[in-house]
Amino acid sequence: MANILIVDDDREVANFLSYFLKEKNLEVYKAYNGKDFQRLFRQQSYHLALIDVKLPDASGLDILKEITEQMPVCKTIVMTGYSTIKVAVEAIKLGANDFIEKPFADLDVLEKTIDHLLKNKTTMAESDIQVLAKKSGIVTGNSETMKRLLALAYKIAPKHINVLIEGETGTGKELLAHFIHQASKRNEQPFIGINCGALSDTLLESELFGHDKGAFTGALKERKGVFELAGKGTLFLDEIGEASLATQVKLLRILETGEFMRVGGEKIQKTNTRIISATHVDLAEAVKSKTFREDLLYRLDVVKLVIPPLRERKEDIHLIANHLLEQAGTVFQLSAETAAIFEQYDWPGNVRELSNVIKRALTVMDEDSHIITPKHLPEKMRIGKPRLVEKKQPEEENFEEYMQQWTDNMIAVWKSEDKVEMEMILHNVKELEREIGRAFVIKMLRATIGNRQDAAKRLNISMRKLRYLLNEKSTRP
Numbered sequence: 001m002a003n004i005l006i007v008d009d010d011r012e013v014a015n016f017l018s019y020f021l022k023e024k025n026l027e028v029y030k031a032y033n034g035k036d037f038q039r040l041f042r043q044q045s046y047h048l049a050l051i052d053v054k055l056p057d058a059s060g061l062d063i064l065k066e067i068t069e070q071m072p073v074c075k076t077i078v079m080t081g082y083s084t085i086k087v088a089v090e091a092i093k094l095g096a097n098d099f100i101e102k103p104f105a106d107l108d109v110l111e112k113t114i115d116h117l118l119k120n121k122t123t124m125a126e127s128d129i130q131v132l133a134k135k136s137g138i139v140t141g142n143s144e145t146m147k148r149l150l151a152l153a154y155k156i157a158p159k160h161i162n163v164l165i166e167g168e169t170g171t172g173k174e175l176l177a178h179f180i181h182q183a184s185k186r187n188e189q190p191f192i193g194i195n196c197g198a199l200s201d202t203l204l205e206s207e208l209f210g211h212d213k214g215a216f217t218g219a220l221k222e223r224k225g226v227f228e229l230a231g232k233g234t235l236f237l238d239e240i241g242e243a244s245l246a247t248q249v250k251l252l253r254i255l256e257t258g259e260f261m262r263v264g265g266e267k268i269q270k271t272n273t274r275i276i277s278a279t280h281v282d283l284a285e286a287v288k289s290k291t292f293r294e295d296l297l298y299r300l301d302v303v304k305l306v307i308p309p310l311r312e313r314k315e316d317i318h319l320i321a322n323h324l325l326e327q328a329g330t331v332f333q334l335s336a337e338t339a340a341i342f343e344q345y346d347w348p349g350n351v352r353e354l355s356n357v358i359k360r361a362l363t364v365m366d367e368d369s370h371i372i373t374p375k376h377l378p379e380k381m382r383i384g385k386p387r388l389v390e391k392k393q394p395e396e397e398n399f400e401e402y403m404q405q406w407t408d409n410m411i412a413v414w415k416s417e418d419k420v421e422m423e424m425i426l427h428n429v430k431e432l433e434r435e436i437g438r439a440f441v442i443k444m445l446r447a448t449i450g451n452r453q454d455a456a457k458r459l460n461i462s463m464r465k466l467r468y469l470l471n472e473k474s475t476r477p
């Protein structure tokens, strides 16, 4: 018989769960606080623990950590209220197998979650993730960060919570949104994507909410918007940071009330669409510069998934490249030199750029050739070409040299007769901004003998910004 440990200070909930689990012939133990937990935890081993995140004398997350570290065979479910869902996501990152919301609205879901874990179905989840990733066109690669990201996305997919995906252009944000849709119970319903940056304000509102006949010049017929079309499915709002403040107000209303009106319409409509939004800009910064509403960000970013750029998961480059080559026909290969270039290159356009580079190489290759060599790659990728950015980071002692080198290289590209890759130039300007920011913070930290608060004050920036400049972006969901 399986041993179950319930850790909850709400006796009503603990008693209900106990009754519910005993009916299933399970052996149940109840802890109403941290002290009870410590006593019961030392007594024997458990197969499953249901942990409330808020206890009077202990933190549910600390208890979770203790269980995952000291009794890894024990499966864990964290219980939260809706307002603490961010804590639940934190718990998943710490190793919780699942989370459920209190009050338990659907006992079937509760029962299935428990049965699933007791039948040791966690390894099945891994193969499920692989299948769904493939279905969504994601090559999973080898990087641990990507594996953890997909595992988290898989766990939150069935819950009705909004997700914000952050990542540079071409990192696969839309694919990840599709993966979440596939892994959710909405997978039979539509998945609709819309790019908020590609449409004018009026057009975007009409696309989102639809319009009634005569709503504006040219609105000859009534038209459904994507919220109506997506229905109970998933709506992917790409480049959400580009939505105007007026559209943001309307989106906020939908998120708060589940209601909207067509442009020029008078009827209030209800929606149950799940929203996954994506951005390549830092929305927290946009909030500070007042171009993005804080309350909307709070609603969209219940769970934040950050896809790392390709240059930070170099181990994935070859796997993805080989996969793309396989798609084109198994006979193609990268030469050792090309593989080395791929590894050194920064990939400002990420996986999209990798895919384009491979497609280009396949079209410029001789018909009887099967090996991609450096001569098949774009100019800018070849070794020996002046690089805009030296890999060495600027410090106090080499700052002037770094700036000089950067300027010289930029002038060389400016004067060059070659085709100019604007994406690469913009990427390098951004990188320069990042490096200069970091160098100034480090210089100030030296001056303040490491006192971060003092350094932030002297630079007239917030602590958050200081951490950001040091590349210590908060890992909070």
Ligand SMILES: Nc1ncnc2c1ncn2[C@@H]1O[C@H](COP(=O)(O)OP(=O)(O)OP(=O)(O)O)[C@@H](O)[C@H]1O
Binding pocket: 137, 138, 139, 140, 167, 168, 169, 170, 171, 172, 173, 174, 175, 176, 238, 280, 320, 351, 352, 353, 355
């Ligand atoms: N892990 C991956 N495996 C295979 N292909 C990928 C992967 N990630 C991205 N791609 C490919 O890269 C291209 C860009 O993907 P996607 O549109 O999802 O990126 P994005 O981050 O949404 O880009 P943008 O910000 O420009 O809209 C697509 O062709 C996609 O198939």
